[in-house]
Amino acid sequence: ARAAGRNRWVWYANNMASQRDHKRDMAQRIEQALRDDEFTLHYQPRYQLQSGRLAGAEALIRWQPAGGPPIPPDRFIPLAEENGLIVAISDWVLARACRDASGWGADRYVSVNISPVEFRTTDLVERVARALASSGLPATRLELEITENVTFEHPQQALEVMQGLRALGVRLTVDDFGTGYAALGYLKTFPFNGLKIDRSWMKDFPESQQAESVVAGIIALAHAFALTITAEGIETEAQLDQLKRLSCEEGQGYFLGRPMPLLAFAALLDSTSHT
Ligand code: C2E
Ligand code: CA
Ligand code: CA
Numbered sequence: 001a002r003a004a005g006r007n008r009w010v011w012y013a014n015n016m017a018s019q020r021d022h023k024r025d026m027a028q029r030i031e032q033a034l035r036d037d038e039f040t041l042h043y044q045p046r047y048q049l050q051s052g053r054l055a056g057a058e059a060l061i062r063w064q065p066a067g068g069p070p071i072p073p074d075r076f077i078p079l080a081e082e083n084g085l086i087v088a089i090s091d092w093v094l095a096r097a098c099r100d101a102s103g104w105g106a107d108r109y110v111s112v113n114i115s116p117v118e119f120r121t122t123d124l125v126e127r128v129a130r131a132l133a134s135s136g137l138p139a140t141r142l143e144l145e146i147t148e149n150v151t152f153e154h155p156q157q158a159l160e161v162m163q164g165l166r167a168l169g170v171r172l173t174v175d176d177f178g179t180g181y182a183a184l185g186y187l188k189t190f191p192f193n194g195l196k197i198d199r200s201w202m203k204d205f206p207e208s209q210q211a212e213s214v215v216a217g218i219i220a221l222a223h224a225f226a227l228t229i230t231a232e233g234i235e236t237e238a239q240l241d242q243l244k245r246l247s248c249e250e251g252q253g254y255f256l257g258r259p260m261p262l263l264a265f266a267a268l269l270d271s272t273s274h275t
């Protein structure tokens with residue numbers, strides 16, 4: 001039994017070491033990818049559900065290493081959050097998204113995902129201001145999506161950063177609502193403009209009575225806090241119809257449009273702005 005225990009320990013130690021190697025290797029690859037310009041942004045259209053109007057787009061990062069398979073954001077964003085490279089990535093995303101969106105016409109916005117760890121430092125406000133200034137994009141056309149657990153570690157600090165961002169004129173949205181452990185009080189404490197229901201809640205919606213009640217409840221909750229509500233992960237017409245009936249303001253999902261390269265999104269804007 002002792003030998004087995006030791007073997008397990010050796011296996012565990014080796015595994016830890018290889019995980020550490022993997023992380024170091026990934027960090028170097030991310031830095032190299034920033035230098036080699038291997039990141040791109042895709043844009044997923046967001047619609048006003050009641051009018052059907054194309055309201056803007058969410059910027060989603062894509063990584064296509066030269067000669068290798070694409071690496072999905074779920075595989076490198078968490079690592080970049082851990083090792084701090086997320087700041088360099090986000091600066092790149094902010095600059096590119098603001099520049100791209102400045103060509104979309106007066107009332108279309110772009111929304112950018114900001115990692116919770118970026119709220120640990122107060123320079124987020126300056127970083128966002130810099131991206132806006134160098135692109136010329138008005139602050140009112142930028143939205144930041146912040147995962148709901150952001151507010152817990154350093155609430156006072158997060159509040160000040162959010163107030164600074166709001167003072168610029170930027171809109172703030174709670175992302176992935178319903179996946180974290182946040183207490184409802186933070187909807188009142190922090191200056192959010194909107195709330196996004198996580199797509200995991202769309203799974204059995206609207207067929208299941210329970211999913212339907214939960215989604216209706218989240219929409220009512222958002223409205224009680226005077227927040228605009230966006231549903232993500234809309235994959236069927238039945239979901240779209242029911243969300244409209246429940247007075248959900250905005251939506252996105254494969255049924256409405258997949259994330260697409262800038263040129264495709266610009267073409268979509270072009271084809272809808274005349275109708
Ligand atoms: P998220 O913020 O929840 O973004 C929505 C994800 O759902 C995206 O995955 C999108 O492609 C996918 N999606 C959209 N509509 C549908 C649908 O109808 N059905 C299904 N099954 N999926 C749909 P993606 O692009 O792989 O991004 C995954 C996550 O990575 C994002 O989740 C976000 O947390 C993070 N991420 C992506 N880009 C960035 C970025 O630029 N910065 C940061 N910090 N995080 C990012
Ligand atoms: Ca998001
Ligand atoms: Ca997110």
Ligand code: CA
Pocket residue numbers: 175176198199232
């Ligand atoms: Ca989500």
